[in-house]
Amino acid sequence: MDASIVAALCSRAGQMAPAELRALRHVLGVAISGLDAEHSLPTDPRKLAAIRAIQDSLFHLTNYPGHIPDDGMMWTGRPAFVTDAVLAALQCRARAESVNKIRSGKHFFVECPAMLELLPPGALASFLQALEGGLQPRGKANLQYYEAPGECIGAHVDVDDFGLSGVMLLRHEHQQPRASRLWVFPRGQAPKVVELEPGHMVIFCGQAVIHQRTAVAAGEQVTTLAINISASRE
Numbered sequence: 001m002d003a004s005i006v007a008a009l010c011s012r013a014g015q016m017a018p019a020e021l022r023a024l025r026h027v028l029g030v031a032i033s034g035l036d037a038e039h040s041l042p043t044d045p046r047k048l049a050a051i052r053a054i055q056d057s058l059f060h061l062t063n064y065p066g067h068i069p070d071d072g073m074m075w076t077g078r079p080a081f082v083t084d085a086v087l088a089a090l091q092c093r094a095r096a097e098s099v100n101k102i103r104s105g106k107h108f109f110v111e112c113p114a115m116l117e118l119l120p121p122g123a124l125a126s127f128l129q130a131l132e133g134g135l136q137p138r139g140k141a142n143l144q145y146y147e148a149p150g151e152c153i154g155a156h157v158d159v160d161d162f163g164l165s166g167v168m169l170l171r172h173e174h175q176q177p178r179a180s181r182l183w184v185f186p187r188g189q190a191p192k193v194v195e196l197e198p199g200h201m202v203i204f205c206g207q208a209v210i211h212q213r214t215a216v217a218a219g220e221q222v223t224t225l226a227i228n229i230s231a232s233r234e
């Protein structure tokens with residue numbers, strides 16, 4: 001896709017209905033689906049210009065009304081409410097739910113809002129309110145499983161009607177050095193890896209920033225929990 005086409009597609013975004021915006025994000029998502037974060041952005045000047053135009057456009061298309069850092073990361077770390085006992089309960093339930101997993105592209109997932117019931121009551125909502133006014137959990141959550149060599153999520157942006165996600169690493173087992181990592185493509189910068197340990201969570205605007213999880217190698221297994229977050233101003 002050419003940068004001028006990106007500009008033309010996005011020029012009427014301000015007048016688009018939510019369904020049209022969702023479709024436009026989907027089109028832009030298809031345009032970046034061939035990116036490979038670990039092997040850098042395109043070197044061809046025209047292709048790189050198109051990617052940069054898409055990155056800028058995505059920031060204007062998100063329905064999250066607050067400030068979004070160039071890398072989309074609103075917060076990274078292990079929340080205090082994720083104690084060792086809470087993490088163990090989340091890991092146990094995720095292991096049990098894996099029998100229900102269904103394929104989505106190159107990985108598997110399970111919709112499982114019941115994971116949120118394993119968190120201390122009100123802890124996630126309080127945590128989000130303290131980060132930036134108006135953030136709150138939507139009550140939706142799903143598990144992602146990467147267990148066979150090659151399982152991954154390619155470079156993409158989230159196309160759902162929510163601005164932010166919380167993504168927690170529940171489990172990362174490996175025999176060799178880790179091959180699978182979360183990568184983000186910050187606006188106007190080189191791609192970068194987000195190092196996570198079990199229990200760590202990112203609060204992240206996946207609607208605005210291209211991201212991916214690279215493939216697990218033989219003997220490597222990853223489980224993550226994604227939590228939908230909304231802003232009261234949406």
Ligand SMILES: [Fe+2]
Nearest residue numbers: 157158206211
């Ligand atoms: Fe995503």
